[in-house]
Amino acid sequence: MKTILFDFISKYITLTEEEKNALLNLDLFHSVKKGTILLSEGQKSKESYFPLKGCIRTYYILDGEEKTTAFYTEMEALTPPCVISKTPSDYYVSCVEDCILLVSNSDMEAEVNRKFPKFDTMCRILSEELLAKQRIDFDAFKTSSPEQRYLNLLQNRPDLIQRVPQHQLASYLGIKPQSLSRLRARIVEKDKG
């Protein structure tokens, strides 16, 4: 587990043994069962999540309906907006599968950043990369139809389609479960014809 983390960090900055030990003393690793709710609407939180194994999702409940907006799998960091804005959360975060998560606290991060300015640089680069990546995803979503979005997902994150229930995938694609069913049937029909 440690190795996975340090390998990841080494892509951005080089750590001394002292720095590695400082990190390990922070009690970052947590095992969490499928279905566990990590964050609820209305709650204030300072926690960020980083799945080393497993998958977590973010969802809103609007008019009594779950609207899934994102999935975070291995090595994809989630810092909920409420942690940044310091306001109660608008959404829920829960585990799609049994997970091993790295859970960090923003106070703790501030402390580490103060002690080791190197981390500031890493966090900046990480945020910039995520921002660019998310921008591209958003653009792709805007410029394509539900069917194209599904085909893109099939290309880019085929694992998700296996790991995640259809109705959660559907709202992730911006449509209803019935429409996703129909759309899949349509694609199969096209492949035949």
Add this chain to the structure above:
Amino acid sequence: MKTILFDFISKYITLTEEEKNALLNLDLFHSVKKGTILLSEGQKSKESYFPLKGCIRTYYILDGEEKTTAFYTEMEALTPPCVISKTPSDYYVSCVEDCILLVSNSDMEAEVNRKFPKFDTMCRILSEELLAKQRIDFDAFKTSSPEQRYLNLLQNRPDLIQRVPQHQLASYLGIKPQSLSRLRARIVEKDKG
């Protein structure tokens, strides 16, 4: 112009006179005419843009059609994904209006960050804020219909609807210009009834 910039920065970090002067020596401010293309598809660029006045937009050309994905107005920073990924750009950036832009270069930023580590911190915070903000926008887009998106825009960025041509707004909302026209007519009709 300087004042606007320093007021903005002062929300994040406190600058010494030396640091302010270092910034001002960088030739950051540029006046740009409406319609100017700042970045083209296929081009490699290291430039970020920050409108002090005016509005710029990002758009793709897909199947010969312009797809507008974002507008950046006063005090909204744009670092194109190609600057982060160091690959040729997938999209265009152009001026919707005559603009006064702060244009920075990623090499220059790296230099400043090296000299004044404070800037690393500011950039980190800025990126984190933008990431959270963009996430919320993306979620709102996914969970709402074109009509709701238009009404949200009317609420949150009413200026855009005045400043920007309808056909650019339409693709920003993820629909065709004809659909936007119809949708607007529908809303007016509802207000009457």
Add this chain to the structure above:
DNA sequence: CTGACTCCTTCACTTAAGTTAAGAAAAGAA
């Protein structure tokens, strides 16, 4: 095993967006 529940699919029907085309209005260029 049975009954309750969730999830997925299918169907018929409704609603809204895409498409094609045409004309009016506005903006730019000569």
Add this chain to the structure above:
DNA sequence: TTCTTTTCTTAACTTAAGTGAAGGAGTCAG
């Protein structure tokens, strides 16, 4: 100004997503 081009709107028709309802498959608890 006048001519040209772009932009916006409207309309008729097509296509696909939303809605409501129903049934089958799988899971879980008792």
